[in-house]
Amino acid sequence: MAIALSLVSMLAACDKAEKEPSAEMSAARAQEILAGFIPEVKVISVRESQVESLHEVVSEADGKKTIAYISSDGKSIFAGNLYDVASGGNVTKNRFEEINRVDFSAIPREGAIAMGPKTALNKAIIFTDVD
């Protein structure tokens, strides 16, 4: 019930905003919109997507990053995979991998158990739990 009420008030606020000339989706606005669904969410970035009027929003909640798309009018959120017809690529998945990329060489080896020769050219770091 509380969610329905907050959604209604959010939509009402958006109607007011529509009268103002603004095609931009600011991080603050995206934050407000997403917080209606995930209260503790924190918006990391907002940018144009390849779909007109859909803005790609990268956010984080509970240590996990998510990509969602919010319409310019703030009335819709799309959470799913966007595919590029020309390349057949999964735009969302590629972007997800990009935002989760880490600097491999910056990860300290101290405290890690090396399995294999340290001079080996092909390396991987594995975070593991024995259970």
Next chain:
Amino acid sequence: MKKVVAERNDVVFYIKHFPLVDLHPEAYGVHKSIACASTDSQALLLLEKAYDHKDIGKPECESTVVDESIRLGQSLGINSTPTVILQDGSRIMGAVQAGELVKAMIEAAGKQASR
């Protein structure tokens, strides 16, 4: 992984402690015991025993290795195990076939080299 390392000398895995303490509170103590091993080969033996759910005894040393490793993993946004970080910075979550893992490692190493 043991097989892979036995069969080829061009791959190396760095295993970092990341007990999911909220889900597996006992795993924390087990990892602390493993971290007390003085050599990698000893640690690997203990790790294998632990995977087989054999008792490896209580930690015999004071060490912050496991805590630091957990903090590091969390800062990288890791929240499930196993999570593999490849040389090009990408990650694989969940168990994969050894052959597939090696293939991914070689591909990632190649991408890094060409940068």
